[in-house]
Amino acid sequence: MGPGADAVAAAEAARRRGGARLVTARITPRRVTVDLGGPTVNTWAYGDTIPGPLLRATAGDVLRVELDNQLPDATSVHWHGIALRNDMDGVPGMTQDAIPVGETFRYEFTVPDPGTYFYHPHSGVQLDRGLYGVLIVDSPHGAGEYDAEWVVVLDDWVDGTGRTPDQILAELQQGGENRSSGGMDDMDGMEGMDHGSMGGSMGGMEAMQSPLLGGAGDITYPHYLLNGRTSADPVTLSAKPGQRVRIRFVNAGSDTAFRVAVGGHRMTVSHSDGFPTMPVPTDALLIGMGERFDAIVTLGDGVFPLVASAEGKKGQALAVIRTGAGRPPAADVEVRELAGQVLLGTDLSPAESARLDRRSIDRRHDLALGGTMSPYRWTINAKTFPDSEPLQLVQGERVRLRFLNQSMMFHPMHVHGHTFALAKGGARKDTVIVRPMQTVEVDLEADNPGQWAAHCHNIYHAEAGMMTTLSYQAKD
Ligand SMILES: [Cu+2]
Structure with a gap:
């Protein structure tokens, strides 16, 4: 049953409400030069910023996005996590043809469920450039009980620092001796390998192991980003002491899980991949690529680091939370909570709804x-x-x-x-x-x-x- 089947249209018709609001946007993926807070890189992005435009709709709305492909390559957009009509899912060769260079494509679909989602290409390794943005779907029944909301997007970054993601994939596929192993078949050959090959890009087993995840990735990245910034020049998130903030975490990374925590605070996880969970307090949260978690934090008075540590790798992304006076944290600030209780998605229970x-x-x-x-x-x-x-x-x-x-x-x-x-x-x-x-x-x-x-x-x-x-x- 293909994307053009009557059943696909029927499923969409069942989602569509009479008088549904139409939310429109135009997104132009193209080559850009972006300041990541330290390094300035030539990359591909959805407009001038990384992440791309924040899209926001209410459950039941129809989202119409004109995608104007100004990239030097064919592309597509996948609406990650949305239970949408199949022909708008953005997978070339499966649900649509790739959008050719210089052409536009109209994505139009009902957004059925509230939550934190994101959008990105489903074409090659384009996601590992700057091509991602957040889609928030609000509940028609109003927001939850919190005073402010922050969107925190995490990413592992290499593009424009000497090699592109396509070159890295080619290097991995060309292979060679001196390779580290993630696969079972290579287990016997692990000992004594030289992990310093491939220009230092590929992780050795020592460098890429996580006590929580085992093999933590195939690639060592020079930078880790939070909302498009390295920890050398991080974003500041401001609020008032005592406020309850909903943090919407999105891992837009390609090869890196992030362990996140807020210095001096515990977080209460409230949503996983858009859907409400039984609230669980924790020190830290482990977020795999493509996962989203929402958490509520009741803020103290002062300045606090929000740290996203690259799990099993070396490096971290950072945001500065400011509710009062104080010195900003150093780029390599160590946050005690990262070593505390760490929650994974598999630890959570669903809310009744x-x-x-x-x-x-x-x-x-x-x-x-x-x-x-x-x-x-x-x-x-x-x-x-x-x-x-x-x-x-x-x-x-x-x-x-x-x-x-x-x-x-x-x-x-x-x-x-x-x-x-x-x-x-x-x-x-x-x-x-x-x-x-x-x-x-x-x-x-x-x-x-x-x-x-x-x-x-x-x-x-x-x-x-x-x-x-x-x-x-x-x-x-
Ligand atoms: Cu995998």
Whole structure:
């Protein structure tokens, strides 16, 4: 059942309310020169800033975005986390043709659910340039109980510092000896490798291990950004002492999970991938690529660092929270909370309103995750996309997906067009970290017909094959 199927239009019609408000925007991806707060880089971005324009709508609205492709390459936009109509999902070769250089494409779809989302290309490794922006969908029933809101977008940055993401992917794929290993198949050859090869870009096992995630990434980045700034010249977030602030965290990184914390404070997690959770206080939060978390913080009086540490890597991004007098923190400030209690998405429970109804499972699919560094190849069920076997489902079914990580690298697995529930009463999510050798089961309601990508949100893994299709079949 393709993106042009009647069932896709019918699903959209069912979402569309009479008199729905139309929210319009125009986004122009193009080459830019951007100051990252220290380094100035030539890169690709959605306009003059990184992140790109903040889009905001209310659940039930129709979002219409004209995408004017001024890049030197074909592109597309994926509306990450939104359960939208399949033909607007932005996956070239699956839901649309790539938008050619110099042409425009109109994305238009109903936004069904409130929450924190983001948009980015689904073309090659373009996401690892400056091409990302946040989409906030407000509830028609009003905001929650907080005084202010901050959007905090995290990114790992290399573009314009001597190599492009495309060059890095090519280096990984050209491979060679002296390679570090993320894949099981390479385990025997790990000892004694020279990890200083490839111009220092590829991490060695020592440098790229996380006690929480195992293999923490394939790439060492020179910079980590918070709202487009390095820690050398960070953004300042201002509020008043005692205010309750909702922080909307988005990890737009391509190969880096971030551990976030606010110095001198605890955070109370309230949402995961847009959907409300049972509130949980924590010192720190681990955010995989493609994941979003909202947390409430009640602010003290003074100046505090908000730190996003590159998990298992060297470096951090920073924001300065200012509610009163005080000196700004140093770029390499150490925040005690980062070493405290760390929450992952798999630790959360859904709020009552986000619980998936109890139902028996109609269909099960296994997604075995594997890979090797040499050759650079990441697989689902031993296949690389587009040679993978599509996973079939039928509208109306309850489907259980089982992610079986058979590699020594973590994979944040993302499913398009649906928000799944972590099995056995876990939180609603669309992206979930699967740790090395871990199995994670998720359930989803097959209620959005079409052809949907399911892939690792490490963009290098996805490009090296770790992607498959959830393929709705016609009912007989
Ligand atoms: Cu992966």
